[in-house]
Amino acid sequence: xxxxxxxTLKDGLLDVQGKTVKSALDELGFKGVAQVxxxxxxxxxxxxxxxxxxxxxxxxxxxKLLANPIIEAYRVEVK
Amino acid sequence: xxxxxxxFPGSNCDQDCVRVVRDVIRQPVAILWHQDTSLQGVExxxxxxxxxxxxxxxxxxxxxxxxxxxxxKSFAEDGGLVLGICNGFQILLESGLLPGAMMRNTGLxxxxxxxxxxxxxxxxxxxxxxxxxxxxxxxxxxxxxxYIRDPQPHESLAxxxxxxxxxTNPNGSEEAIAGxxxxxxxxxxxxxxxxxxxxDVLGNTDGRLIFxxxxxxxxxx
Numbered sequence: 001x002x003x004x005x006x007x008t009l010k011d012g013l014l015d016v017q018g019k020t021v022k023s024a025l026d027e028l029g030f031k032g033v034a035q036v037x038x039x040x041x042x043x044x045x046x047x048x049x050x051x052x053x054x055x056x057x058x059x060x061x062x063x064k065l066l067a068n069p070i071i072e073a074y075r076v077e078v079k
Numbered sequence: 080x081x082x083x084x085x086x087f088p089g090s091n092c093d094q095d096c097v098r099v100v101r102d103v104i105r106q107p108v109a110i111l112w113h114q115d116t117s118l119q120g121v122e123x124x125x126x127x128x129x130x131x132x133x134x135x136x137x138x139x140x141x142x143x144x145x146x147x148x149x150x151x152k153s154f155a156e157d158g159g160l161v162l163g164i165c166n167g168f169q170i171l172l173e174s175g176l177l178p179g180a181m182m183r184n185t186g187l188x189x190x191x192x193x194x195x196x197x198x199x200x201x202x203x204x205x206x207x208x209x210x211x212x213x214x215x216x217x218x219x220x221x222x223x224x225x226y227i228r229d230p231q232p233h234e235s236l237a238x239x240x241x242x243x244x245x246x247t248n249p250n251g252s253e254e255a256i257a258g259x260x261x262x263x264x265x266x267x268x269x270x271x272x273x274x275x276x277x278x279d280v281l282g283n284t285d286g287r288l289i290f291x292x293x294x295x296x297x298x299x300x
Binding site for chain 1: 137
């Protein structure tokens with residue numbers, strides 16, 4: 001299976017990189033940008049062939065290492 | 080008092096810490112490699128600054144899983160003194176020995192300058208040589224020093240704050256926190272670098288207060 005992991009900053013936390021990118025988009029003339037939030041995207045190739053088990057394994061990886069639960073949330077997709 | 084200075088791939092303040100322990104406060108010091116599992120009988124641990132594992136994933140995230148950190152967690156749980164400086168502070172946060180997390184400075188810049196700090200607690204093993212409310216000056220050098228509290232426990236950190244940035248908050252840290260200890264008081268994380276301000280030749284010896292406080296606490300223990 002291949003897992004796709006999306007790590008995002010929790011709501012309410014100031015995302016200074018996102019704010020800076022938004023300013024740059026404003027400069028370029030993209031006027032409709034209300035907000036930009038930056039995160040991480042991780043692809044993981046797994047030996048596990050069952051989607052349910054693969055998802056569980058990757059969620060454990062997120063809890064133990066890939067995301068910091070104090071500041072980040074995560075979402076896992078497997079296919 | 081035997082000190083241990085931990086070295087990870089990417090540490091870059093380890094030799095500064097070794098020098099202060101060996102040549103300034105004149106104590107024995109062991110250099111502990113991240114793969115080591117023995118702390119060699121040390122009585123205090125310093126986790127120095129730098130960019131352990133290139134700050135990959137998050138600052139301190141990979142370092143906190145190293146074999147030496149498992150030994151340091153047991154050492155800290157038994158009351159051993161652990162001082163984390165800069166990246167060392169970030170590693171202590173990732174390891175759960177201190178509460179909270181670090182994020183990018185609000186100004187998005189790496190800040191490298193000497194800043195004033197207010198000493199909030201003097202009844203600690205880290206600051207017993209300071210005066211209550213004393214303003215000391217120490218260098219900071221970091222990109223990720225914006226301290227974020229753990230929203231879950233809802234407990235006040237007030238008792239655990241040892242140093243606050245005085246005047247301008249350089250990095251947007253919550254409550255201007257620059258140094259924080261655990262509830263038991265034997266683990267301290269601080270973003271400023273006391274080891275870079277501990278000798279007359281450097282023009283500032285405020286950092287010596289922290290190392291000398293540790294010695295005094297140890298002698299009185």
